[in-house]
Amino acid sequence: MGSKFEMLNYRSNGKLLLTGEYVVLDGAVSLAVPTRYGQSLSITPSSNSKLIWQSFDYNDQLWFETVFTIGENVSMLEPSSNDISKTLLQILKTAKQLNPKFLVDQHGFKAVTRLDFPNNWGLGTSSTLINNIANWANVDPYKLLALSFGGSGYDIACAKHNFPITYQLITDKSSKKSRSNVKDRIVTPVKFNPIFKEDLYFVHLNIKQNSRDAIAQYNSQKGHLNAEISEINDLTEEILSCTRIEDFNNLVEAHETIIGSIIKQKPVKHRLFNDFNGTVKSLGAWGGDFVLVSALENPKSYFEAKGFKTIIPYSDMIL
Numbered sequence: 001m002g003s004k005f006e007m008l009n010y011r012s013n014g015k016l017l018l019t020g021e022y023v024v025l026d027g028a029v030s031l032a033v034p035t036r037y038g039q040s041l042s043i044t045p046s047s048n049s050k051l052i053w054q055s056f057d058y059n060d061q062l063w064f065e066t067v068f069t070i071g072e073n074v075s076m077l078e079p080s081s082n083d084i085s086k087t088l089l090q091i092l093k094t095a096k097q098l099n100p101k102f103l104v105d106q107h108g109f110k111a112v113t114r115l116d117f118p119n120n121w122g123l124g125t126s127s128t129l130i131n132n133i134a135n136w137a138n139v140d141p142y143k144l145l146a147l148s149f150g151g152s153g154y155d156i157a158c159a160k161h162n163f164p165i166t167y168q169l170i171t172d173k174s175s176k177k178s179r180s181n182v183k184d185r186i187v188t189p190v191k192f193n194p195i196f197k198e199d200l201y202f203v204h205l206n207i208k209q210n211s212r213d214a215i216a217q218y219n220s221q222k223g224h225l226n227a228e229i230s231e232i233n234d235l236t237e238e239i240l241s242c243t244r245i246e247d248f249n250n251l252v253e254a255h256e257t258i259i260g261s262i263i264k265q266k267p268v269k270h271r272l273f274n275d276f277n278g279t280v281k282s283l284g285a286w287g288g289d290f291v292l293v294s295a296l297e298n299p300k301s302y303f304e305a306k307g308f309k310t311i312i313p314y315s316d317m318i319l
Helices: 083-098 125-137 141-146 154-160 211-221 226-240 245-263 268-272 300-305
Strands: 008-017 030-046 050-056 062-069 108-115 165-171 182-189 200-204 279-282 290-294 311-313
Touching (some): 008 125, 030 125, 062 083, 083 125, 125 154, 141 154, 211 245, 226 245, 245 290, 268 279, 300 311
Parallel strands (some): 050 108
Antiparallel strands (some): 030 165, 050 062, 200 290, 279 290
16 A cells, blocks of 8 residues: 555556356356556545545546545545445445555545546446555455456456456356355466457447446346356367467357357347458447457448447557
8 A cells, every 4th residue: 555645556457358258257268358448546645634536538538526534434525416426435435344444544635547548438447446446455356346346357357467368257156146156266367469460350339338237137047057158168268279360250250159149139240240241249248338350351441331430450459
């Protein structure tokens, strides 16, 4: 946490889940990559006993501001019906439960967050915030995530690491509650730098998908997935060692078919891009955020003509 009067700076990477969406919650080995885009948190001590919080977007515009009183307890200076204020207060209270020494200093703080990507991109506005606050509070970010937003935690692993990883939860198969059945996690650095990466792109679907809602939907309808998880594990391993884009495309399409059958949804290419000469794969919660596109010719004109203007080459997105 540093000394009482020094300025503290933290930064966390954004994330994308290339394989294992949804089934990562049930122990599938999933490939995740940190992004060049992320979020920073700077902490400056102040002379009062308040926490002044300011959040700036990627255009350096202030979009959120609030004030908390700190000490033995954390509370809002003035009652607020703002959901963002309530969520942030809950995160800070949870961090304090995990480390009672957090925010008990006699002085106050000014906290400033800065996103370097639009907050509707789905690259981890929440996970980068959780990881930054956990670092400041000197608590386990996975625990802070589990007690706040929930989820698999792969996004926290990406926030902390500057290289591709495989991520696997060791779960209690007898429990159906994803938030309470995690026994351990395995985070493994991997080499994933495909020689055909110049033919890979990320395209934003102009929709911000709610991960918590998608997880709840998945948990409500999933059945026994041992066979499917085994298949996804094999596909992840094959994708990691893949050297030909034709093989990569086949593996991606097989992955889309398996996940689509589990969550009872059509793959995104079938729904939106049936005439596209290439491969399209959903990332994370289906129906929004970014998709991964594989194409031998630059697909920019195709997607722009359909109204999708955010098209980022693989190397510009991934660390």
